[in-house]
Amino acid sequence: MISESVIAAYLAASLALGAAFKSKADTIQGFLVANREIGNWLLAFTFGATYFSSVVIVVGGAWAYMWGQASLIIPVFNVVLGALATFILFGQRINQLSKIHDALTVPELFGKIYSSRGLQRLLGLMTAIGLTLYAATVISGAAAMVGTVFHIDLALAAFIIAALMAIYVALGGMYSVVWTDTLQGLxxxxxxxxxxxxxxxxxxxxxxxxxxxxxxxxxxxNMRLIFDLALLTSVAVWGLPQLVNRFYTARGPGVVRRATGIATLFAFIVTYSSFLSGLAAAELLRSNPPADPLKAIPTLASMVLGPIGAAVFSGAVLAAAMSTADSIALTTGSAVVYDVLGIRSTRALRAASFLAMIAAAVIAVATLSLPKELAHAVTTIFKTGWTLTAGAFLAPVVATVLGARSREAVVASAVAGASTALAYGVAKAARVVLPLADMSFAITVLVSFTVYAVAYLATRRR
Incomplete structure (x- = not known):
């Protein structure tokens, strides 16, 4: 009963925040970038809550449970590269570029910098595909939590969660996302x-x-796998549109600078708490280990927190999933309507954001109904969505911010990075072992940056 009350109150608060900001999100700029008026605390929390989904709590804890001290390289990378370096190296410059070019989305920024509507459409399409795949896995995780707490079917739980997120995102756009992310981050x-x-x-x-x-x-x-996961969960952040566009919302570079320490501290608390809890689980559950390592953190929470603490923790896991999913819904909806189709209408953006979340739920539910082996294969491909999106955007974002600009190089590296990530994902789903499969993200990044460098040098010689 306590868990039900905590989660119900949290979901009601999320809807209330969405309704409260509806009027401020009636313009395109209000809906997509919160009128560029977000301050340092809100920026830090919305970045951190979007960055860290329930994966870091449940899966990160499971990695620490399985691999012990060796896994702690992952939170080090998350804090230093995923949070601190992102703000210092990219945050202020991205904020400035978005204002100089009056860009409201990441694909639009590239489209305007390179004077190419086609490039904006291409990157918008990649964003929609990659993030929709990833959203399905996030919805599945949130549905598992809600279904367990309220004792309802997972399919019904998936649609309830998706509908609630879709409503508050559609109502308040980026305002809703920023404020609910802050609640979720806390x-x-x-x-x-x-x-x-x-x-x-x-x-x-x-x-x-x-x-x-x-x-x-x-x-x-496998230390190579651990290193690859450390890169995937940190460096990938530099190229993920739902995180890059957080810097669009800040009032100015000074806000980004002041938010740096807060965001880094948030990352430190969330990642190290999750991984060190996994180490504690390895000790406390040694005499009665869970059958599945993914149950290590939930089992630990049930053991040590008591009913009220377990209720708060279940709410934290759900909040972690929702804070990522709502950002994906907004980013995917804007990619389809604003970037690909070129429609400049808040009504269309609201509808697209709503439908993006429902589509992710439909995909998640369809996957849950598949035979176990096939469901595992499909879910593996969905998880590729994070890598695919990062592979497409990482080299272009880094190179563009640093000033090494070439439209041909952006297109070539985006296609190469996304294709490499997808190839590894499909191969893993089909149980085909590709070379260096345990370092698939590192290979994706290497391919993307190599292609960018080759294409950039080729255009410079003309």
């Missing part, structure tokens, strides 16, 4: 921090964690 940080604090008390403090033995034997710990 729940995430407090939930995982509480879990870690109490778990440390049970296990005997940080000293005990230093000696924690991973659930897997040393010979099964």
């Amino acid at each position: 729940m995430m940080a407090s939930g995982v921090a509480a879990l870690l604090a109490i778990s440390l008390g049970r296990v005997g403090g940080m000293t005990a964690l230093e000696a924690a033995k991973p659930a897997l034997p040393p010979e099964r710990i």
Whole structure:
């Protein structure tokens, strides 16, 4: 009953925030970039909450549970490269470029910098495809949490969650996303921090964690895979449209600069709390390990938090999933309507954002109904959406911000990066082993940047 009350109150608050900002989102600029009036605290929280989904809490904790101390390279990369470096290297410049070119979306920024409507359409299409795939996995995770708490069918839970997010995003656009992200970020940080604090008390403090033995034997710990995951969950952020466009909303570069420390601290709390809780789970659950490592963190929460604490933690996990999914809905909707179709209408943007979330739910539900093996293969391809989007945008964003600009290089590297990511995803789903499959993201980045460099040098020689 406590869990139901906590989650119901949180969902009601999200809808209320959406309704509260409807009038401010009646213009295109209000809907897509919150009229560029977001301050430092809101910017830091909306960035952090969008960055870290429930994956970092549940899956990140499972990685630490399985791999032990070796997994801690991942939160180091998340904090230093995913948060701190993103704000310092890219945040202020992206904010300036978006204002100079009066761009409201990431594809539009490229379209205006390179004077190419076709480039805007291409990147908008890649955004829509990659993020819709990823959204389906996020919806599945949120549905599992809501379905478990309220004892309802997963398909029904998926549609409830999708509909609620679709409504508040459609009502308030970026305003709703920013403010609900802040609420969600507070729940995430407090939930995982509480879990870690109490778990440390049970296990005997940080000293005990230093000696924690991973659930897997040393010979099964793949350091190349861990390094690739560290890159995927940090460097990928530099090219993800739903995170890059957060800097569009800031009032100015000064806001981005002041938000840097807050965002970095948020990343530190969420990632380290999640991974260190995974180490604690390896110690506390040693005598009765869960059958599935993904259940390590939920099992730990049930063990150490009690009914009220477990309710808050379940709300934190749901908030983490929703804070990512709502941003994806807004970004996907704008990619289709604004970037690909060229429609400049808030009514169309509201409808597209709503439908993007419902479409993700339909895909998630359809996947849940498949036979187990086929569902696993399809879900693997969906997870490729994050890598595909980052692979398409990473090299173009970095090169453009640094001043190495070439329209041909942007197109070539975007296609090469997305194609490489998709090839690895499909191969994994089909259980075909490609070379260096455990470093698929690193290979995707290498291919994308190499193609960009070759195409850029070729255009310079003309």
